[in-house]
Amino acid sequence: MxxxxxxxxxxxxxxxxxxxxxxxxxxxxxxxxxxxxxxxxxxxxxxxxxxxxxxxxxxxxxxxxxxxxxxxxxxxxxxxxxxxxxxxxxCESRLDNVVYRMGISPSRSGARQLVSHRHITVNGELVNIPSYNLKAGDVVAVREKSKSLEAIDKSLSNSSQVYEWITWNNETKQGTYVSVPARIQIPxxxxxxxxxxxxxx
Structure with missing residues (x-):
């Protein structure tokens, strides 16, 4: 591509x-x-x-x-x-962007790679399409086999950004796309x- x-x-x-x-x-x-x-x-x-x-x-x-x-x-x-x-x-609802916002990857290009290499699930199902459009309430998680990836751990430990429309649990390595962000919330x-x-x- x-x-x-x-x-x-x-x-x-x-x-x-x-x-x-x-x-x-x-x-x-x-x-x-x-x-x-x-x-x-x-x-x-x-x-x-x-x-x-x-x-x-x-x-x-x-x-x-x-x-x-x-x-x-x-x-x-x-x-x-x-x-x-x-x-x-x-643009914000794209899966690669949400993976980046959750701190799973330090960049959108890295997030796109994680998605296309089948490391990410949406509502328990593997999704390898970076442009996949998320809906409010969708649960995004790191695939079980990929939870030990050093690159993901490093990115999460360096991530400090918090967004009101996203929740993230570091223990389970999963989060929820709570709602579509309002324009004022998009940085x-x-x-x-x-x-x-x-x-x-």
Whole structure:
């Protein structure tokens, strides 16, 4: 499956924020890549460029390709509620994202790998589709055979984030996707309205 596997710091520098998590290289050079990167006199961006950049930031943040992302947007448009808000909620409801939020993996790409390598169960059933859409009340757990994995233990011991819409039990290594998060609860710095405007053209 096609995925971006290039240098992550370069992408983070492009957006001016560490979208892939803590990044020491980004902290040293937090200006855009390229020979004119540190030049503050760059031209003013067009409205389209700003909207496109916001969409790309969302796609890189959640690790979703264009076709999938467009599909999520269509689903959000057909749903009741504010389109941009529903779009982010659909991104947050993906299994790989929830595995990351629960602290089972320190990154979304790592969470995607755990899911596709059959280490995660949903309501007691093995699920190996990272884009699997969770519903409120679904129970996500580490597969019995995988509970002793060092990478999972290390990630859980370093995890300190708590999200109101997710519960997690370190003893049983399982948690519940309690509810769909409200926009105010989603910590990602994404202006979803720009994405809606871009796709609506």
């Amino acid at each position: 096609a995925r971006y596997t290039g240098p992550k710091t370069k992408i983070a520098r492009k957006f001016g924020e560490a979208i892939f998590g803590d990044d020491k290289s980004f902290e040293k050079r937090n200006y855009p890549p390229g020979q004119h990167g540190a030049n503050k006199r760059r031209g003013k961006k067009s409205e389209y460029a700003i909207q496109l950049m916001e969409k790309q930031k969302a796609k890189y943040t959640y690790g979703i390709l264009e076709r999938q992302f467009r599909g999520l947007f269509k689903k959000a448009t057909a749903s009741q509620g504010i389109t941009g808000e529903v779009l982010l909620q659909l 990602e710095n994404i202006n979803e309205q720009f994405i809606v405007e871009l796709y609506s053209k």
